[in-house]
Amino acid sequence: METSYISATPFPCRFGFRILPRASASASLLRRWYPPSSLRCFASCDQQSLNMDRKMLIMGMGFVGQFFAHQLEQDGWEVSGTCTSATKKKKLEEMGFDALLFSSDDHDLDLGSILPLEYATHMLVSVPPVAGLGDPVLYRHQHLLQSRLICGNLQWLCYLSSTSVYGDCGGAWVNEDYPLNNLTESAKARLAAEDGWLDLGHSLGVSVQVMRLGGIYGPGRSALDTIIKQDSLTAGQRMRETRKYTSRVHVADICQALKASINKPSLGKIYNVVDDDPAPREEVFTFARTLVQEKWPDHIKQGTLPDDGESVIQKKITRGEKRVRNDRMKNELGVRLLHPTYKSGLQSIIESMDCPFESR
Known part of the structure; x- marks a missing residue:
């Protein structure tokens, strides 16, 4: 079957992104997303032949995307996602997901062969921005996406x-x-990405929203895991230790907000997705250490987390100090947090953990 494409007039955008070429999809994904009765030329736009089941395409299937995909599949959704390497693709397929190789940095790949684009009813984008470019997918593929x-x-x-x-x-x-005001280059890239996807959604006439996430944690990715591994903190982690406030959110509550926005679609809303307690990182790690020591005594060394120098701890790091409100998420989307504080979130994680020390 030959695939034809419709050219489109570029839509207005504040960031002047441009496009480059495309990626690949598996035969199993083709059969799943394109039943034989509905295979067609993409340019026909014949709505009578479309399968209107709920189909989610996740661009950038990382920690949040995988957690969300599991929940969606349990609810009867068909889910596909992109990743950037053959190793990640194999891992996602072993988890039962349809995975597509796509890296916006690879100029030899082609967005045009990501087949679910036409049949996806919902699309979640979780691709890190690039300083100076904004969102790399939009920068290289904006017009083809549209x-x-x-x-x-x-x-x-x-x-x-x-x-x-x-x-x-x-x-x-x-x-x-x-x-x-006074934004870093990384923050400017984030805002450029936000505006780019909002502009695309408006040009398509679909529900479009931005979720501004706090520090993400969940099973396999939390202060508990850092304590259990007993690894030395990175320089960035040690610097964040001195912050007075850190807004965070459990991955399950991110998924709550996403589902709520699907049920209450908006045209261009931005939502802060954080919990109610922007607590200091040091306080969170102290609580995590206590939980681990209570559940598995004698496995964790006494004292604080390892660091590479007292001078780092004594240095006051003020960059990034803020407490982020979540009123709009609660009031407009009706989200009731499963884990309004880090204590609830970490407690739920450790209760589901098997002993991590048995194999050591």
Whole structure:
């Protein structure tokens, strides 16, 4: 079957992204997303032949994407996702997911062969931005994305951003309307990515929203895991130890917010997705250590987390100080947090953990 494409007039965008070429999809994915009765030329746009079941395409299937995909499949969704290496693809396939190789950095790949683009009813984007470019997928593939999606079934589009866009606010409480000043290059890239995906959603006439996530934790990725591994902290982790406030969110609550936004679609809303307790990192690790020592006595060395020098701990790091509000997420999406504080989240994680020391 030959595939034809429709050219499209570039839509207005504040960031002037451009496009380059495409990636590959498996035969099993083709059969799953394209039943024989509905295979067609992508350019026909014949809505009578489309399978309108709920189909989620996750661009960037990392920690959040995998957790969300598991939940969606339990709810009867068909889920496909992209990754950047053959190793990651194999791992995702072993987990039961349809995985597509796609790296926006590889100029030899082609976005045009990501087949679910036309048939996806929902699309979640979790691709890190690049300083100076914004979102790398939009930078290289914006016009092709629009021409592929405008003829498809897309109803809902969401971009996962970060509360880092607020920068240092001196510890103030900030909401989605807080003025953004003196931004770092990484924060500017995040904002460029946000605007790019919002512009694309508006041009397509679909529900589009941005989720600004706090520090993400969950099973296999939390202060508990750092304590259990007993590895030395990285320089960045040691610097963050001195922060007075850190907004965070359990991955299960991120999924709650995503599902709520699917049920209550918006045209361009931005939501902070964080818990109610922007506690200091040191406090979180102290609590995590206590939980581990209570459940598995004598396995953890006494004292604080290892570090490479007292001078680092004594140095006050103020960059990034803020407390992020989640009122809009609660009031407009109706989200009731499963884990409103880090204590609830870490307690739930350790209760589900098998002893990690048995194999040592």
